Amino acid sequence: MNSFTFQVPSNILFESGASQKVAELAAGYGAQRILLVTDRGVRDAGLTKVAEDALKAAGRGLVLFEDVVADPPSDVIERAVALCRDERIDLILSIGGGSALDTAKLVAYLAKSGERLDDIYGVGLAKGERLPLLLVPTTAGTGSEVTPIAIVTTPTTEKKGVVSPRLLPDWAILDPELTLGLPGHVTAATGIDAMVHAIEAYTSRHKKNPMSDQLARQALALLSQNIREVCRNGANLEARSQMLLGSMLAGMAFANAPVAAVHALAYPIGAIFHVPHGLSNALVLMGVLRFNLPAAEALYAELAPIIDPDANGLPTGAAARCFVDGLAAICRDCKVPASLAEVGVRESDLPRLAEDAMKQTRLLVNNPREVTYADVFAIYSEALDGRQRQATV
Numbered sequence: 386m387n388s389f390t391f392q393v394p395s396n397i398l399f400e401s402g403a404s405q406k407v408a409e410l411a412a413g414y415g416a417q418r419i420l421l422v423t424d425r426g427v428r429d430a431g432l433t434k435v436a437e438d439a440l441k442a443a444g445r446g447l448v449l450f451e452d453v454v455a456d457p458p459s460d461v462i463e464r465a466v467a468l469c470r471d472e473r474i475d476l477i478l479s480i481g482g483g484s485a486l487d488t489a490k491l492v493a494y495l496a497k498s499g500e501r502l503d504d505i506y507g508v509g510l511a512k513g514e515r516l517p518l519l520l521v522p523t524t525a526g527t528g529s530e531v532t533p534i535a536i537v538t539t540p541t542t543e544k545k546g547v548v549s550p551r552l553l554p555d556w557a558i559l560d561p562e563l564t565l566g567l568p569g570h571v572t573a574a575t576g577i578d579a580m581v582h583a584i585e586a587y588t589s590r591h592k593k594n595p596m597s598d599q600l601a602r603q604a605l606a607l608l609s610q611n612i613r614e615v616c617r618n619g620a621n622l623e624a625r626s627q628m629l630l631g632s633m634l635a636g637m638a639f640a641n642a643p644v645a646a647v648h649a650l651a652y653p654i655g656a657i658f659h660v661p662h663g664l665s666n667a668l669v670l671m672g673v674l675r676f677n678l679p680a681a682e683a684l685y686a687e688l689a690p691i692i693d694p695d696a697n698g699l700p701t702g703a704a705a706r707c708f709v710d711g712l713a714a715i716c717r718d719c720k721v722p723a724s725l726a727e728v729g730v731r732e733s734d735l736p737r738l739a740e741d742a743m744k745q746t747r748l749l750v751n752n753p754r755e756v757t758y759a760d761v762f763a764i765y766s767e768a769l770d771g772r773q774r775q776a777t778v
């Protein structure tokens with residue numbers, strides 16, 4: 386067996402109504418002045434109220450930063466860092482989707498370390514100290530609450546990542562009740578994102594490891610068995626809980642066996658066209674998986690029975706194709722748009738998308754099959770009119 390390292394946050398609380406416990410947990414760090422990092426959608430939906438009330442009742446000073454936007458741009462993060470320093474904050478709490486959580490991770494790190502965001506993009510460059518950090522996800526998608534990763538949109542609309550164990554929170558606090566009101570299209574897109582994390586971790590080229598494998602398999606089972614139900618019936622708390630657990634397990638898997646070409650091709654779509662992260666992934670997913678078949682067929686065949694029991698006993702090639710088609714069926718059933726054209730991408734945009742995807746070398750090195758510019762261009766072309774969603778032959 387290959388040697389491996391594996392890192393997760395030191396504390397996880399998974400409980401319905403857990404957001405009420407943030408005051409108690411913050412007290413454990415002696416925090417007096419707390420910055421709440423969130424976005425307006427999350428706050429207007431009332432998802433921060435229980436935590437805010439609990440913190441106020443406990444007599445903590447609460448400062449609000451609710452200017453996070455999807456795919457957080459670097460200037461939003463810099464503004465939050467400045468507020469944090471001005472207000473002499475001693476703990477960061479974030480309640481929201483991956484955009485809020487990623488922002489909070491960087492604010493906790495930059496406010497304490499005094500470093501500049503531009504200097505820490507990449508793997509392992511953030512080595513300083515950070516403020517205590519509590520993360521409460523409201524989407525069952527990114528798994529950001531358990532990953533050492535934060536993704537930023539730069540002024541040149543490039544998506545860059547900061548990867549460092551320093552970004553793992555002190556507490557990941559998972560409260561499935563907060564995901565009950567997630568709109569159907571966000572539920573579908575974020576759920577697909579989580580499934581992609583599990584799949585790409587399982588086929589990750591350099592850091593694939595037995596712990597990530599187990600987590601990825603379990604995550605894929607939970608997510609594929611519940612995604613149709615939560616898209617149909619968002620109020621089903623048990624199914625929402627399974628999705629939140631699945632997205633967290635997938636987060637742990639890919640935090641230690643990094644994602645690859647699906648994410649590399651998705652990032653430019655999000656950065657340039659402001660397409661939600663999970664939807665960007667779904668739009669290139671089948672194209673990338675089919676491209677990967679010559680290198681990853683056996684691994685896809687191993688995953689196939691998890692999402693489709695009919696794949697049991699099929700020969701490797703047929704099982705792998707069944708896996709890709711099973712994912713396409715989930716996307717169809719959850720009404721995820723099928724083509725890049727539907728989200729405003731035109732043929733003339735493809736060269737820029739392909740050039741930007743090729744810059745995602747941090748991710749492309751993890752892909753099971755080497756990817757060239759021509760390959761990326763072909764995958765985008767197939768995704769333009771939705772051909773990628775058609776059955777694998």
Ligand SMILES: NC(=O)c1ccc[n+]([C@@H]2O[C@H](COP(=O)([O-])OP(=O)(O)OC[C@H]3O[C@@H](n4cnc5c(N)ncnc54)[C@H](O)[C@@H]3O)[C@@H](O)[C@H]2O)c1
Pocket residue numbers: 424425426427430432454455456457481482483484485487523524526527528529532533534535536563564565566567568571575578662663
């Ligand atoms: N750190 C990581 O490991 C990691 C992994 C994957 C993706 N990401 C990043 O995470 C970001 C995407 O995060 P996301 O997909 O969670 O979406 P998001 O945080 O961008 O939120 C999407 C929308 O959903 C709304 N929303 C969130 N929770 C809600 C709820 N419970 N009810 C109603 N509305 C709600 C928000 O207000 C927002 O408008 C991207 O920037 C992506 O690059 C990070």
Ligand SMILES: [Fe+2]
Pocket residue numbers: 527578579582648662
């Ligand atoms: Fe993702």
